[in-house]
Amino acid sequence: xxxxxxxxxxLPLCACNRGIFDPVGPVAAAEKQILINSTAIMLAIIIPxxxxxxxxxxxxxxxxxxxxxxxxWEYSGAIELVVWGVPILTVMLLAGIxxxxxxxxxxxxxxxxxxxxxxxxxxxLDWKWLFIYPEQxxxxxxxxxxxAGTPVNYRLTSATVWNVFWVPQMGTMIYTMxxxxxxxxxxxxxxxxxxxxxxxxxxxxxxxxxxxxHVLPPQQFALWVQSARGSGQALDGRxxxxxxxxxxxxxxxxxxxxxxxxxxAIVADRVPGTQLLxxxxxxxxxxxxHVR
Amino acid sequence: xxxxxxxxxxxxxxxIPLFTSLVVILALAALAIWVWRKGWWPYLxxxxxxxxxxxxxxxxxxxLGLLMLVRGFSDAIMMRLQQSMAIGASQGYLPxxxxxxIFSAHGTIMIFFVAMPLVIGFMNFVVPLQLGVxxxxxxxxxxxxFWLTASGALLINVSLFVxxxxxxxxLAYPPLSELRFSPGVGVDYYLVxxxxxxxxxxxxxxxxxxxxxxxxxxxxxxxxxPVFCWTSLASNLLILAAFPVLTVTLGLLMLxxxxxxxxxxxDGGGNSMLYMNLIWVWGHPEVYILxxxxxxxxxEVAATFSGKPxxxxxxxxxxxxxxxxxxxxxxxxxFFTMGAGADVNAxxxxxxxxxxxxxxxxxxxxxxxxxxxxxxxxxPMHYLIGxxxxxxxGGLTGVLxxxxxxxxxxxxxxxxxxxxxxxxxxxxxxxxMAGYTYWFPKAFxxxxxxxxxxxxxxxxxxxxxxxxxxxxxxxxxGGTRRLQHIxxxxxxxxxxxxxxxxxxxxxxxxxTVVQLLYSIRTRDQRxxxxxxxxDGRTLEWLTLSPPPHYNFAVLPDVHGEEAYWTRxxxxxxxxxxxxxxxxxxxxxxxxxxxxxxCAFFTSLCGFAVIWHIWWLAxxxxxxxxxxxxxxxxxxxxxxxxxxxxxxxxxxxxxRIRMEHLHELSQST
Numbered sequence: 001x002x003x004x005x006x007x008x009x010x011l012p013l014c015a016c017n018r019g020i021f022d023p024v025g026p027v028a029a030a031e032k033q034i035l036i037n038s039t040a041i042m043l044a045i046i047i048p049x050x051x052x053x054x055x056x057x058x059x060x061x062x063x064x065x066x067x068x069x070x071x072x073w074e075y076s077g078a079i080e081l082v083v084w085g086v087p088i089l090t091v092m093l094l095a096g097i098x099x100x101x102x103x104x105x106x107x108x109x110x111x112x113x114x115x116x117x118x119x120x121x122x123x124x125l126d127w128k129w130l131f132i133y134p135e136q137x138x139x140x141x142x143x144x145x146x147x148a149g150t151p152v153n154y155r156l157t158s159a160t161v162w163n164v165f166w167v168p169q170m171g172t173m174i175y176t177m178x179x180x181x182x183x184x185x186x187x188x189x190x191x192x193x194x195x196x197x198x199x200x201x202x203x204x205x206x207x208x209x210x211x212x213x214h215v216l217p218p219q220q221f222a223l224w225v226q227s228a229r230g231s232g233q234a235l236d237g238r239x240x241x242x243x244x245x246x247x248x249x250x251x252x253x254x255x256x257x258x259x260x261x262x263x264x265a266i267v268a269d270r271v272p273g274t275q276l277l278x279x280x281x282x283x284x285x286x287x288x289x290h291v292r
Numbered sequence: 293x294x295x296x297x298x299x300x301x302x303x304x305x306x307x308i309p310l311f312t313s314l315v316v317i318l319a320l321a322a323l324a325i326w327v328w329r330k331g332w333w334p335y336l337x338x339x340x341x342x343x344x345x346x347x348x349x350x351x352x353x354x355x356l357g358l359l360m361l362v363r364g365f366s367d368a369i370m371m372r373l374q375q376s377m378a379i380g381a382s383q384g385y386l387p388x389x390x391x392x393x394i395f396s397a398h399g400t401i402m403i404f405f406v407a408m409p410l411v412i413g414f415m416n417f418v419v420p421l422q423l424g425v426x427x428x429x430x431x432x433x434x435x436x437x438f439w440l441t442a443s444g445a446l447l448i449n450v451s452l453f454v455x456x457x458x459x460x461x462x463l464a465y466p467p468l469s470e471l472r473f474s475p476g477v478g479v480d481y482y483l484v485x486x487x488x489x490x491x492x493x494x495x496x497x498x499x500x501x502x503x504x505x506x507x508x509x510x511x512x513x514x515x516x517x518p519v520f521c522w523t524s525l526a527s528n529l530l531i532l533a534a535f536p537v538l539t540v541t542l543g544l545l546m547l548x549x550x551x552x553x554x555x556x557x558x559d560g561g562g563n564s565m566l567y568m569n570l571i572w573v574w575g576h577p578e579v580y581i582l583x584x585x586x587x588x589x590x591x592e593v594a595a596t597f598s599g600k601p602x603x604x605x606x607x608x609x610x611x612x613x614x615x616x617x618x619x620x621x622x623x624x625x626x627f628f629t630m631g632a633g634a635d636v637n638a639x640x641x642x643x644x645x646x647x648x649x650x651x652x653x654x655x656x657x658x659x660x661x662x663x664x665x666x667x668x669x670x671x672p673m674h675y676l677i678g679x680x681x682x683x684x685x686g687g688l689t690g691v692l693x694x695x696x697x698x699x700x701x702x703x704x705x706x707x708x709x710x711x712x713x714x715x716x717x718x719x720x721x722x723x724x725m726a727g728y729t730y731w732f733p734k735a736f737x738x739x740x741x742x743x744x745x746x747x748x749x750x751x752x753x754x755x756x757x758x759x760x761x762x763x764x765x766x767x768x769x770g771g772t773r774r775l776q777h778i779x780x781x782x783x784x785x786x787x788x789x790x791x792x793x794x795x796x797x798x799x800x801x802x803x804t805v806v807q808l809l810y811s812i813r814t815r816d817q818r819x820x821x822x823x824x825x826x827d828g829r830t831l832e833w834l835t836l837s838p839p840p841h842y843n844f845a846v847l848p849d850v851h852g853e854e855a856y857w858t859r860x861x862x863x864x865x866x867x868x869x870x871x872x873x874x875x876x877x878x879x880x881x882x883x884x885x886x887x888x889x890c891a892f893f894t895s896l897c898g899f900a901v902i903w904h905i906w907w908l909a910x911x912x913x914x915x916x917x918x919x920x921x922x923x924x925x926x927x928x929x930x931x932x933x934x935x936x937x938x939x940x941x942x943x944x945x946x947r948i949r950m951e952h953l954h955e956l957s958q959s960t
Contacts, residue, residue, distance in 0.1 A: 019769035020701040028701070035698045042688045045652075053659055053680045057673075060598070062666040070664035074601040079660060083604065087652030094691060095642040101697035102638035107631060161468040162564065164629060164704060168770030172700040175630050177565065178467060178558040182631040199629075199704050201461050201774040203468060204388040210779060269559060 019168050024190040024215065027105060028171030034101050038094055045090055107172050108183040111151040117185070118147060121263040122156040124163035124176040124198065126246040127205030132235075132263050138228045139235045139262075141243065142211040143252035147221035148191045154184040157267045159244055164199030167213045173199050181267055188215040205248030212252065232256045240271055295904035296477065301455045306390065312366075313453035342883040344431035345841055346416050349438050351735055353413030354728070356442055360405040363449065365801060367398035372759070372794040376787040378777045391776040392459035393478065397448065399462025400482060403578070404489060405445045407716070410724045411585045412441075412496055415524045417731060419500065421832035421839065422518045424509025424848045424855065429502035431881040432923065437492040437499065439891030444489025447898050451481040455902070458482040461774060463571050464545070466556035466564045471549050477902050479549065483542050484898040490539050497531035500524060509831070511850035515609070518830045519602060522609050523588030526616040530577045530584070533620070538574035541567060565630065572623035580619040583715065584612060586723030587654055590676050593726050594658045596826050597673040598665030601854055604657045611650030611657075618647050628699045637696040644694035648687055655680060670826070671745035675726035678753045682718030686711060689764070707767025710760040717756050725752065725804075733820040737837045741814070744807035751800025759793025762786035822952045823945070829857035836945050842880055842933060845942035846873045867957045869946055875939045879930040886923040890916050 023029040060067045110117060121132040132139045144167070146152050156165055158176040165184070166173035174184045188194075198209040216224060233239055235255035240262065265271045303309045327333055340348050374391055378384025386394065420428055428434050451457040458478040460469045469479045504525045508517070517525075545567065547553040554560030556567045595602040602608060624632065624640035658680060667673065689711040692698045702708060725748065733739045763771070766786055778787070811818065823836040834856045835844055852858045863869055897912025899905075 021768055031697050031701050034695060035692065035701070038692060038695055038698065039688065042691060046684045046688055049655065049659070049684055050681055053662075053677060056659055056662050057667050057669075057677055060662055060665050060667045062599075062668050067666075068664065069599070069666050071600050071666075073664045074603055074605065076660075080604055080607055083607070083653050083656040083660070084649070086656075087649040090652075091645045091649055091691075094645055094695065098641040098645065098695045098697075099638045101695060102641060103634040105697040105700065106634035106637075107629075107700070108633070160558075161473055162465060164772075166770070166772075168701065172697075173629050173703060175627070177630075180565075195770060195780075197770065197772060199772045201392075201468075203473065204392065204459070207388070207775045207777040207779075 020171075022169055023171065024169045024192065024194065025171060025186060025188040026111065027186050028169055030101075030105055031171050034097060038097055041090065041093055045086060105172065107174050107185065109185060110153065111185050111187050113151045113187070115150045117151040117153040119153050119155070120144070120146070122154050122165050122176065123263065123266055124156075124158040124160070124165070124202070124209075125244050126160050127198075127202065127209040127248040128243075128250040129165070129196070129198075129209070129211045130159075130243065132258055133225070134258075134263065136225045136229065137258055138225065139255040139258045140228075141253045141255075142250050143254070144196060144211055144213040145221065145224055146188060146213065146215055147218040148215050149187070149189050150218060150221075151185060151187045154186065155263065156182045156184060157263070159266050161202045162200050163202045163209065165196075166199040167194055167196040169194045170213065175200065179267060179269060188213070191215045191217050205246060208248030208250070228254050228256060230256045235259060235262065237271060244271075293905075295900070295906070297454075297903040297905065301477075301903075302453065308386075308390070309452050316449075317453070338883060341888055342435070342885045344427070344435050344881045344883055346420050346428050346431065346434060347735065347839065347843075349434050350413045350415070350417030352438055353409045353416060353441070356438075356445060357406050357408075357410035357413060357724075360401055360409070360445055362801065364398055364401040364406050365798065367394045367401070369794050369798060370394055371398065372787075372791045374776065375778060376784070376791040379784050379787070380779065380781040383777060386776065388776045389456075389459060392774070393457040395774055396458045396461055396464075396478075396482070397451075400458075400486070401445075401448060402716075403462065403582075404486060405441070405448065407582050407720055407724075408489075408493065409441055409445075411527070411582055411720070412493070414589065414724070414727050414731070415496075415500060415527075415585060417735060418727075418832060419503065419521055419524050420507075421734075421835070421843055422521050422830050423504065423507065424512055424831045424834075424844060424850060425503075425507050426842045426844065426847075426878070427881065428499050429507055430499050432884050432886055433495050434499055435884065435887035436890055437495040437887075439887035440492030440495070440894060441489045443891040443895045443898065444485040444487075444492070446895055447481060447485040447488065447902070450899065451478070451485075455481065463575065465571075466545060466548070466562075466567050467558050469545060469549075470557050472557070479545075480902040483546050483549070484902050487539060487542055487546075488894050488898050490535055490542075493531055494535045494539070497528040497535065500528040501532060504528070509844075509847045509850050509855075512855065515606070516850055516853050516855065518588075519591035519605065519608050519612070520585070520588035520830075523584040523591075523612050526612045527581045527584040530581045530616055530619065534574045534577040534581065537570060538578075541570040541574065544570075568627055568630070569623065572626045573620075575626065576623045577619045579712075579715075580615055582720045584615065586720045587612070589723040589727040589730070590658060590679060591661075592830065593672040593676050593730060594661040595854075596730075596828050597668045597670055597676070598662045599668070599827070600661065600665045601829070601857075602657070603660035603663070604653075605853060607653055608657055611653045614650040615647055618643060618650075622647065622694075625694050625699070628696045629703045634696075641694045641696045641699075645691055648691050651687060655684060671729040671740070671742060671749060672726040674746060674749040675722040675729075678749065679718055679722040679726075682714060682722070682753075682756070686714035686718055690715065702767055704773055705767035706763040706771040706773060709773050710763035710767060713756070713760050713763075717752070717760075722752065725749070730826065731832070733825045734823075734832055734837050734839070736815075737820055738811065738815040738818045739820060739825055740811045741807050741818075744803055744810060748800045748803045748807060751796050751803060755793045755796030755798075755800060757793065758796060759790050762790045762793075822948060824860075829854045831856050834859070836941075836948070840941050842878045842938070845875055845878075845938050845945075863949075863953060864956055867953055869949055869953070872943075872946065875935050875942060877935040878933040878938055880933060882928055882931050884923065884926075886919055890919045893919065 020032060023032050119134055121134060123130040128142050130141055131144050156176045158178045163176045164173050165176055170186045170188050174182050192215055194213045196211040196213045232254050234257035236259045340352055371394055374384045374386045455477040458464055464479055464482055467473055504521055544555040548555050548557060554562040556562050556564045591602050622640055622644040625644045628637050729740055729745055766783055820837040824833040831848055893912045893915030897909050900908035900912055
């Protein structure tokens with residue numbers, strides 16, 4: 001109850017429903033709860049400390065004849081005990097939260113669900129996101145489509161430099177790193193379109209490295225997969241080489257077919273037809289982007 | 293002949309850097325000519341540039357730090373302006389390749405060439421005085437350290453006019469900073485400048501650890517040292533342990549870039565995660581290298597302006613050393629989102645929180661120092677209270693970042709930016725401003741104007757909150773750092789408030805200059821005659837302001853924790869000073885141009901390495917080494933200050949102090 005009251009102090013910061021205070025899945029909701037609880041625990045110590053700081057300084061101002069001056073008072077065992085005790089107890093409480101939270105919300109841990117998870121492979125390119133659906137044999141650029149209420153198991157890597165894959169309203173962000181695979185498990189329950197972005201600076205085209213995450217009801221997701229499959233271009237070695245050229249503010253596209261094993265080839269840096277490309281000077285596809 | 297250097301390196305087509313560098317070059321030339329016309333060069337050369345006096349070197353560090361603050365702040369205001377313009381359809385006025393250099397330069401300059409020189413400057417000026425000694429252990433090395441730092445600062449600023457600066461952020465993470473992704477000279481400027489100034493910083497640490505451990509006034513045992521000396525010791529131990537890691541890390545990246553090694557590359561078996569770990573093994577202790585001396589300054593201010601000893605001295609010392617050690621066990625919290633696993637994340641998260649315990653103790657101890665005191669709300673006290681209010685919130689957000697599941701949604705966002713500015717501005721910068729006001733009269737013999745000083749404080753305090761509180765909000769909305777363009781128009785009002793905050797801080801910086809000029813003009817009314825303008829408690833207030841080259845005619849005998857305070861109280865009670873001692877001639881180190889000449893050659897060498905001008909690099913290296921060899925063969929080590937001069941100065945000080953004592957005894 002006390003936490004509820006205290007968290008009301010934090011919440012005005014996010015009066016509008018958005019960002020990490022408007023979670024759409026279990027991971028994000030749990031993280032929001034931990035954020036609010038820990039803030040409340042700390043505010044319970046910090047607000048009195050702040051008030052005491054101002055009050056003590058003001059009461060013991062030089063001009064105040066009513067305040068007793070104790071020029072030699074410099075030690076009190078009892079106070080020392082409190083002074084060490086209060087932060088130690090607070091940190092013990094928070095440490096418990098951190099330990100449990102880290103284990104519950106470990107990104108690589110599969111989520112509990114009756115439904116089998118969907119696998120999505122994520123590749124950060126200069127400067128756009130490639131999402132490969134290995135089970136469905138399709139791929140998209142800058143548009144992530146996932147079914148609502150279904151856990152999604154992401155495998156992530158980067159084709160160039162480091163980035164961070166993040167849909168704030170879904171929760172946890174994670175690094176995408178070249179020649180390495182990271183794992184992330186998320187679930188979105190509320191259908192809608194959410195902002196996704198790169199959370200780690202990756203060069204000149206970085207601000208244009210945004211995507212939309214579409215959360216569709218499961219039937220609609222199945223329809224989308226059906227309509228996507230076979231339509232549009234195929235993502236083979238040549239198409240990937242074209243795609244991997246540095247561009248920013250890239251329009252979402254869909255590939256109706258994907259060369260098998262493409263993700264693993266990207267992790268191994270062995271995609272045929274790709275070459276080392278200069279990292280600067282992005283070209284732009286959309287007007288909103290930076291043109292130079 | 294000139295390696296990669298050609299006329300293309302000059303930014304003829306970019307009006308902003310071109311104009312700025314021309315203005316800076318003209319201003320420096322004008323300043324040099326003005327000093328020459330006034331005939332001040334010999335004075336500057338002998339009293340400052342070649343000085344081995346720790347006080348003069350400290351002042352040079354502080355001047356360097358304040359000048360670089362202006363540069364770093366210009367970068368900050370340009371970023372704020374860009375982010376408040378480039379929203380939605382607008383692209384603002386800075387293209388990404390320029391904007392990315394600016395935020396990289398801002399971070400690098402503010403940490404390495406503002407915060408570090410200022411903190412080291414205060415240590416230089418204050419520590420030997422507080423220890424009651426005449427100089428640091430290695431006075432010439434001290435001068436060399438300063439000039440190497442200045443050499444690094446020079447190279448960073450040259451990058452504005454010749455070539456470019458790194459576009460990688462202030463820690464230059466590979467693979468982005470590798471040759472494949474950053475082929476220009478920007479990253480090389482970053483690496484070389486930090487390597488040179490890093491050598492200076494390590495030498496400083498060697499110097500101060502030695503000084504504090506080995507050279508103290510008679511009777512100044514460890515547990516009688518002022519807390520600022522303790523925090524300086526802890527900070528220098530951290531430098532000694534952490535900076536070599538930085539040197540090696542940057543060295544490995546240089547091997548990658550210059551000789552085709554594969555430490556951090558994507559191919560050839562390199563691993564960029566290694567860099568991330570190594571750089572933060574240095575980087576996390578670095579923030580404590582900065583904040584510990586700041587805590588020391590607050591401790592001095594709290595005791596002096598509350599008119600009573602620091603509460604819980606032993607606790608404070610223990611807390612300082614605890615922070616010093618734990619700070620090496622937390623680096624991984626900078627990348628919880630790398631997927632290290634739950635156990636690793638939790639252990640490092642909890643270790644990071646544990647640092648909040650000694651820090652919390654310190655806050656409470658300052659609070660209880662004020663309790664029962666007679667608090668004077670002078671400018672340094674404003675900063676102390678402002679710091680305590682600001683820092684606890686910064687601590688809260690810091691502990692939030694240390695909780696892995698919370699970090700998963702705020703890592704690398706504007707929330708993080710707001711957090712570390714809150715602890716660095718609210719912690720380090722406020723301490724620097726407090727220390728500047730507090731020790732200025734000791735350095736120059738007159739106090740700074742109080743009214744303007746308070747105005748500066750309010751500018752920093754209000755400006756900081758306006759500039760960074762909105763960033764917490766944007767962080768919660770998913771706002772990430774280092775954005776040259778913002779897509780979401782609803783961020784605009786928050787970014788405009790942040791810009792207003794930055795402008796208010798700018799007004800504060802301008803007022804600092806005004807305060808300095810006004811105080812110099814009116815210095816005759818604000819002389820610090822007694823050498824003890826704040827009713828101080830530590831030994832620096834025993835000697836006159838400014839102190840003579842040798843600080844103390846006779847090294848003070850220390851009894852008890854507050855060496856000067858006890859001595860002063862006895863004198864006031866007895867209305868008499870201690871018996872006049874037997875003065876001896878004093879040996880002091882001679883001035884030497886070793887540092888400045890050595891730095892000249894290292895700057896040449898550094899510039900040559902950046903541009904691949906190998907003959908010049910070798911020449912610079914040989915030159916720098918030759919200067920040190922030449923210095924090692926010197927005949928004259930010290931010069932003697934005759935006993936007559938020592939006695940005359942000391943008697944003058946005693947006369948002033950006696951007059952003051954009589955005034956005090958008559959007034960009570």
